[in-house]
Amino acid sequence: MVFPGRFSTGCKLCRQRKIKCDENRPSCRRCHIYGQPCPGYADQFHFRFDKTASKQENPPPRQQCRGKSKASRQPQSLQQAAANSDQNAVQTVCNMRPPAIMPPLEASYDDISLCYFVRRFVTPDENDRLPGHLSFLPSLYNHDGHGLLELATLSVAQMAAYNQFGSNQFRLQSYQNYGRAVRVLRRTIETEDEATDDRVLAAVLLLCMFKDISEEGWGDSCEHTSGLYYLLEKRGVEQFCTNWGFELFLLALLKLQVHSFLHQDNRYSDPGGLVTLLGQLDPIMRAMSLMTKTMWLRQSLLKCNKDSNGDHRPRGNVPQSVNQRRPVEADQSILQKCFEALAEFVEWDGEAEQYWKSTFEGRSMPAALGQLAAGSAYYDAKTACIIILVRTARMILLLSILEYHDSVRISYRETGTWRVGDQAAWANWIPVLKQEIRLAIDDMLYCVPFAMGDLGPDGSPVSVPQDGAAALVVFQPVRLVTYCAYATPEQRERCRDLLSRMKSTIGVRSAVSWEDQATSNTSAPLRPGTQSLVRAMALLSSSGTATPVQEDSPG
Structure with missing residues (x-):
C-alpha cells in the first residue's frame, strides 16, 4: 500500500x-x-x-x-x-x-x-x-x-x-x-x-x-x-x-x-440459514457451517448440564423412571451429534486439501490434525488464518464435551449413579479428547507466525506491514487458549506473549489475556482417526449404569 x-x-x-x-x-x-x-x-x-x-498489477474486476x-x-x-x-x-x-x-x-x-x-x-x-x-x-x-x-x-x-x-x-x-x-x-x-x-x-x-x-x-x-x-x-x-x-x-x-461463544447466545449464529445452505457447496463455507454447528452443540450441552442439575423428581402420576429417562436420552442424542461433528472435522481436513490443490494456485494446503506442527510447511497468511479458525472451533467442541463430562462426574459423586453412557468408555476416551485439544493448539500456534507475516517461505523471519489485519482475525482464538484448562503451560505462555504483542505494538486493546482457570493435565499422546471417533460414538451411546470404577485424575 x-x-x-x-x-x-x-x-x-x-x-x-x-x-x-x-x-x-x-x-x-x-x-x-x-x-x-x-x-x-x-x-x-x-x-x-x-x-x-x-503479484497482480491490474487484477480484473470481479x-x-x-x-x-x-x-x-x-x-x-x-x-x-x-x-x-x-x-x-x-x-x-x-x-x-x-x-x-x-x-x-x-x-x-x-x-x-x-x-x-x-x-x-x-x-x-x-x-x-x-x-x-x-x-x-x-x-x-x-x-x-x-x-x-x-x-x-x-x-x-x-x-x-x-x-x-x-x-x-x-x-x-x-x-x-x-x-x-x-x-x-x-x-x-x-x-x-x-x-x-x-x-x-x-x-x-x-x-x-x-x-x-x-x-x-x-x-x-x-x-x-x-x-x-x-x-x-x-x-x-x-x-x-x-x-x-x-x-x-x-x-x-x-x-x-x-x-x-462469549455470550452463550446462539440466536445470531446462522443468519437466514445461509451458512447451512452454502456449507453443502463450498469447503470454506462448510468450515463456517462446522463452526456454527459447534456453537449450537455447545449451547445444547450447557443446557443438558443445567437440566441434569435441576429437579427431576416425578410429577403427578408419571413414574420416576420415565422422568429420569428423558434427560438421559436427550444427553445421548447430543453426545452422538458431538462425535459426529468431530468426525466431520476430520473429513474436512482431507476435503480442504483437495480443494486448495485444485482451486488456489500456489497456496499451501491444510493438513490433518497434528500434522501441521509436526511438519515444516509454509502457509500463506490467509490460509493460516482459516486453519486457526477451524482448529479453534474443533477445540471449542472438545472443551464442551469435557465440560459435560465434568458435570457427569460431579453428579456421580452426589448420587452414585453414572448418568449417561458407559463409565469405562468415558475413562478411555477422556485422555484422547484432552490430547486432541493440545494438538489443535499446536496447529494454531504453528500457523500464527505465518498469519502475522513473521515467517517467509524459507522459514526465515520477515516483517510485513499488515500484521494488524491478521491480529484482528486470530486474537480471539489465541485468547481462548490462555484460559484453556487442558493447554500446556508452554502453550498458554506463548499465547500470552502473542496477546501482549497485539496489544502493545499493534494496538488491539481487547487482546487482553484472561486468567488461567485450571491447571494443565498431562495425558498420554493418543490420536484417533475417523473410525476411532465412530467407535467412540457407539461406546458413549451405551445406556445403563456401570459398576463404579476409579475415576481419572481431574483435568
Whole structure:
C-alpha cells in the first residue's frame, strides 16, 4: 500500500526539491526565482496498492451479477483517484517502520491516520476466494464523500493512530467520528434505502473493529451483533454476487460466532440459514457451517448440564423412571451429534486439501490434525488464518464435551449413579479428547507466525506491514487458549506473549489475556482417526449404569 499524500502543502516542484515553498497562489515565487514554471498544488489524499509489492498489477474486476450493485454508482474511489495522482509525490508506506514518536503534523490528522491504518490493517486483494481482512476497503472508500463508510473508517483509523502515536487529538476525533457514524447508521437502517449496500455492512464491521482496538471498557462489539445479523439476513443470497460480498459475509459471520461463544447466545449464529445452505457447496463455507454447528452443540450441552442439575423428581402420576429417562436420552442424542461433528472435522481436513490443490494456485494446503506442527510447511497468511479458525472451533467442541463430562462426574459423586453412557468408555476416551485439544493448539500456534507475516517461505523471519489485519482475525482464538484448562503451560505462555504483542505494538486493546482457570493435565499422546471417533460414538451411546470404577485424575 502506498500513500501519495501531502506531508507538505507546498507545490509539487518544491516538494520534489525538498525546499520550503512560500505557497503563493496560483504559482509560488520560489519556482519563479529558480526560473522554473510552477506545476501548482495537489492536495488530494488517496491510497492505492503498490504495484511492486503485488503479484497482480491490474487484477480484473470481479464479475457482478447483482442488479443493484452499488459499485457502479459510487463516486471516485481510492483506487480510481490514485491512478490520477501525481506519481512524483508517491511515498512508499509499506517499507516504512512505524516511528517511535509522533511525526510532524504537516499533514492533517485524517491523512496521517488513514495512511497508518491502511498500511497496517488492510490486506491487499489477491483476487481469489480466500478472504483477506478489510481488503474491500480501498475499493469502497470514497475520499470525496463524508458518508457512513468514510466516518466509520476515520473513527477506527484515528483510534489506531492514537494507539500508535499517542496524540489526544486522534483520540478525540476518533470518538467524534464514531458517534457520527452510529447516528448515520441508525438513519440508514431505519429508512432501509441503502441497507443492503456493501458499504453499509463494511461500515458496521469497521465499527466492530473500533471496539477491538479502542480503550479498555469498549472492547465488546456485542451492541452491533443484532445489526450485523439483520443486514446479513436482509442481503440474502444476492450478497455473494457483489465484488466483496463473500468476504464481507465471512468477516461478519466470524463476529457473530465470537458473540455466540462469549455470550452463550446462539440466536445470531446462522443468519437466514445461509451458512447451512452454502456449507453443502463450498469447503470454506462448510468450515463456517462446522463452526456454527459447534456453537449450537455447545449451547445444547450447557443446557443438558443445567437440566441434569435441576429437579427431576416425578410429577403427578408419571413414574420416576420415565422422568429420569428423558434427560438421559436427550444427553445421548447430543453426545452422538458431538462425535459426529468431530468426525466431520476430520473429513474436512482431507476435503480442504483437495480443494486448495485444485482451486488456489500456489497456496499451501491444510493438513490433518497434528500434522501441521509436526511438519515444516509454509502457509500463506490467509490460509493460516482459516486453519486457526477451524482448529479453534474443533477445540471449542472438545472443551464442551469435557465440560459435560465434568458435570457427569460431579453428579456421580452426589448420587452414585453414572448418568449417561458407559463409565469405562468415558475413562478411555477422556485422555484422547484432552490430547486432541493440545494438538489443535499446536496447529494454531504453528500457523500464527505465518498469519502475522513473521515467517517467509524459507522459514526465515520477515516483517510485513499488515500484521494488524491478521491480529484482528486470530486474537480471539489465541485468547481462548490462555484460559484453556487442558493447554500446556508452554502453550498458554506463548499465547500470552502473542496477546501482549497485539496489544502493545499493534494496538488491539481487547487482546487482553484472561486468567488461567485450571491447571494443565498431562495425558498420554493418543490420536484417533475417523473410525476411532465412530467407535467412540457407539461406546458413549451405551445406556445403563456401570459398576463404579476409579475415576481419572481431574483435568
